[in-house]
Amino acid sequence: MSGLRTDLYELRMAGSYLRRGMTERATFSLFARRLPPRRGFLVAAGLAEALTFLEQFAFDADDLSYLRDVGGFDQSTLTALSTIRFTGDVWAVPEGRVVFADEPLLEVTAPIAEAQLVETGVLNLITFHTTIASKAARCRIAAGDAQLIDFAFRRTHGIEAGAGVARASAIAGFAATSDVEAAHRYGLVPSGTMAHSYVEAFPDERSAFRAFATDFPVNPIFLVDTYDTPAGVWAVVDVVRELGLTGPLGVRLDSGDLAALARQTRAILDEAGLPRAQIVASGSLDEHVIAGLVEAGAPIDGYGVGTKMGVAYDAPSLDSAYKLVCIGDRPVLKLSPGKATLPAPKQVFRDPAGAAGDVVGLRDEPVPADREPLLVQVMRDGRRLDPADPVEAVRAARRRFDAELAWLPEPARRLAEPEPLTATVSPALAALHEQVAARAGRAGGN
Template sequence: MSDATTTDLYEVTMAMSYLREGMTGPATFSLFVRNLPSDRGFLVAAGLESALDFLSGLRVGSEDIDAFAAALHRPSCDLEPLLGLEFTGQVRAVPEGRIVLAGEPLLEVTAPLPQAQLAETYVLNQLSHQTAIASKAARCVLAAAGHPIVDFSLRRTHGPQAGYQAARLSAMVGFAGTSNVAAATAEGVPAVGTMAHSFVEAFATEDEAFRAFARAHPGPVTLLVDTYDTGTGVHIAARVLRDLDRGPGSAIRLDSGDLGALAVRARAILDAAGLPDVRIVASGGLDEYSVDELIRSGAPIDTYAVGTRVGVSADAPYLDSAYKLVEYDGRPVMKLSSAKVTAPGRKQVFRRAGYADVIGLVDEQPTDDAQPLLETVMREGRRTGKRPALDACRERCAADLAQLPPVARRIRAPVAPRVTVSERLSTLADQVRRRIEEGAPAFGARSRSLERSTSGSHRSVSR
């Protein structure tokens, strides 16, 4: 089986129905986040590259047909209309690493309706999960206020793939390294690590453990000092590092307790031992909230290692994301369900100074110095360019973060910038709503002409 079967069953049943009805005209689906999670002033777009990998390789083979048939308890011949289906469409998307806000399309897929429908589950999964993780990690970078921060999340992420993604995404938003060897190797990210408490416990004394570790690893080492009594552990680590002349570049790691107070005590011990260059690394259940508190307290911590809470985005583990049909065969469509109304038509996001973003229609021209965010990244089922380097994504993210309003960057009680919609998009939505409510025929040429003639001002997004 291929990744084509990594989908919800109803995508298959809908695609089959479309094919039976001859509904293969071009359809546009828009992927967006309805509302930001609590304590989020922004999101970092991520997951696009995984989605493009999937779409460029999407092809329904005979084994996939057998899997679909088994799931539906039908003979394989019934599913043969899907055989050979592959993605031949266009994708416009916000590049990875860019800041996005609620309601703004992260991605729009335009393809024959059965193809665009069958792509929904996988694409939505990748962008939703990775955007959530990247956004959490970016907040950690902001909280660390210039101090190095590293990823220790692999052992508790929701599977190895999620751990790999967490390592890549954290590097994309500004982390200095990861403990994940596979991700570090593949993505060109520094690999970082220390030792576990089990290593210390395996030796008769901490002194023996630290000396053995240093003998096995020439150069700077990081010693875990809180297996027993933290103060004693720091004294022993200082003695070993001084005896072996391994101070510069080396570090101690604090992994439990009152990290701020312990860091103050540890710094005093190290300085008294003549080891001012030995750094202090803190870990143990950290995320942006605890890092922010430690930074504000003035704790003498040099590097922060974050793991579980960031790797699973513990306080906001999912996004209220959607992948909705906005146009079929030239006809704008929208959903009117209570609290889930969608906007019709293919769109563009225009970024203005101060993140005064405007969501408009795809053929609108930006006003002032507005910058369109969505770029064409796939045509006829193939990428329009090479996969961007991680460094380019990192630079993009850093530039966008630097321009965010201070209230959106806050760790606690952030305020997201307010997004507006263009007058043309608002007018189109009103027209489509009236057509649906009145049971009128499909949106016709007269209405499309009216749409093109509408002015370019904008209104606030209602959420």
């Protein structure tokens, strides 16, 4: 990963630190200042991607030559950058776990120049993946027992974002993705049916369905709404009979009144002796539309969810921050209105029974009785402690989120007007905060 993949100000600050021999270790804490509207919880995601970014962050000759052109970097700074690597420690909430506002998702401790240089990339990856996983989790809650398929690739924010969305939605329990490269990379189930263009490329619907079932006889899913949905379903029935198909198959509805069409479709399929044929719905779905269809008892077996999940349409980012909380042995904070921070490395103490809210405390204070610490160390001296392969990392995260779903209190879990849990601050952290704030107030105007 090119070292230029950062904000210019990170490079300037790091350059200044390097030039001045400021090699103190600093701790930065990454957290969401508040949850977006319509979110009762966040699903931590993106950690494995962020650790890969940290491992690969380096400057090559071309990068350094560009920085020389940009100006402001003297030769000794460029020489220092040429060998710089991330050598720090990282504590983080494991992917798939649920978090709330003001709880650190990740903390970096490293020589201050390193910790500053990687800010942009780490903040970007954790924010993006957590945003998407949190939206996908709401779809998962809405869908109940029905399967979810990630159809977002065509409208994610770029090609690489498609793979990120496939990964984040898999963590939140999506069963499959249309993004083939992402499926390959992360060991997901690739899924795909046919487009309207396929139907139109043949003289009539029946010819298209016949061709598709012949070429892909394993669990074919027929798109039936190109012209007229009930007629399309009957065309499927005819082709199934004609070819003598007996294995799993299904139809996809992509437009119109999905609840009504699903009932009509179910009736036709049942009448035709195909009670096990599946119905998949797609087309501008989000958690609210899915919940409405489930509530209406629409006989839909699977939902293809695209854009609304893949860009987290109603809350496409997170008010996340990566803030300096400690430099050397000196805890620090910031007093800017609306953006104040708590000092020192932290830990989140959770009640596994779910009755009491989380407590944010100091990383080195004892874990309170009946509480579980959320953050674990994931990197030491620049080396990841759990070198899980990309496939296993997603599986483990998905198992964690499964467990979280059982734990998540109802007010945070519900789709309409959810109420997130509010973390409280431990007495030890509160005392430290008061002490550091008083000192900072004095330092500011000097």
